[in-house]
Amino acid sequence: MDDCYSRIFGNAIKGILSASLDLLFPQRCAGCGQLGTIWCLKCDRELIRIENSVYLYPDISLYKSHKRHIFKSNNLSCLARSYARYAGPLVPAVLQLKYRQNRRLAAVMAGWLAQIVDYEKWRADVIIPVPLSQERLRRRGYNQIGLIASALAAEVQIPVELKALERIRDTGSQVGLDPEIRWINVWRAFRAESDPVRGKAILLLDDVMTTGATLLACCKALKEAGAGQVIGLTVAQA
Numbered sequence: 359m360d361d362c363y364s365r366i367f368g369n370a371i372k373g374i375l376s377a378s379l380d381l382l383f384p385q386r387c388a389g390c391g392q393l394g395t396i397w398c399l400k401c402d403r404e405l406i407r408i409e410n411s412v413y414l415y416p417d418i419s420l421y422k423s424h425k426r427h428i429f430k431s432n433n434l435s436c437l438a439r440s441y442a443r444y445a446g447p448l449v450p451a452v453l454q455l456k457y458r459q460n461r462r463l464a465a466v467m468a469g470w471l472a473q474i475v476d477y478e479k480w481r482a483d484v485i486i487p488v489p490l491s492q493e494r495l496r497r498r499g500y501n502q503i504g505l506i507a508s509a510l511a512a513e514v515q516i517p518v519e520l521k522a523l524e525r526i527r528d529t530g531s532q533v534g535l536d537p538e539i540r541w542i543n544v545w546r547a548f549r550a551e552s553d554p555v556r557g558k559a560i561l562l563l564d565d566v567m568t569t570g571a572t573l574l575a576c577c578k579a580l581k582e583a584g585a586g587q588v589i590g591l592t593v594a595q596a
């Protein structure tokens with residue numbers, strides 16, 4: 359069989375498999391649960407889209423008792439942009455991706471982020487997702503931001519680098535901790551490898567931006583490893 363026929367045959371099999379999977383596990387909207395689609399028009403209309411980028415700076419007021427850290431990172435800032443507010447149907451969608459390895463949903467979100475990359479004409483050398491700790495990755499089995507990053511890489515033709523940035527401290531459950539302590543914990547939570555990032559423009563991906571501390575801490579680690587410009591891009595902003 360020549361290449362053309364084997365490709366047509368392969369695509370037909372993929373189509374049949376995907377249709378059978380849809381019959382066995384019908385798609386439901388990740389926002390409202392409606393059958394038949396992974397993201398429905400109604401939920402899409404309810405998204406509160408964000409039009410502007412923001413500059414993130416270390417928040418001095420939050421860790422004023424750790425002045426030496428502030429001095430070290432005085433010049434750090436990171437341009438960041440989110441697609442929509444963390445509200446309405448986006449909340450269950452983001453949570454679903456955290457607990458189910460749903461590549462279709464990751465692809466929908468990657469499509470949103472690709473619109474921003476195209477619109478802003480951001481030229482990055484590499485896409486890097488905010489990593490989970492090794493322990494958390496082992497428990498969950500996948501990194502939901504890695505799923506979005508891989509789908510985005512295919513859309514915008516920028517390679518994804520999954521191993522350049524490492525979370526060396528699990529900051530997952532900081533409930534009840536003093537805000538200042540939380541900041542410091544996040545601040546020291548990441549380490550980057552020099553070789554894959556040196557001199558490169560980086561698109562740093564996360565699902566939700568809250569205070570911006572995680573993006574900034576990753577940005578700090580990447581810059582310390584020699585990275586050029588770092589732009590943070592998230593699906594949602596709390």
Ligand SMILES: [Zn+2]
Binds near residue numbers: 389
């Ligand atoms: Zn919906």
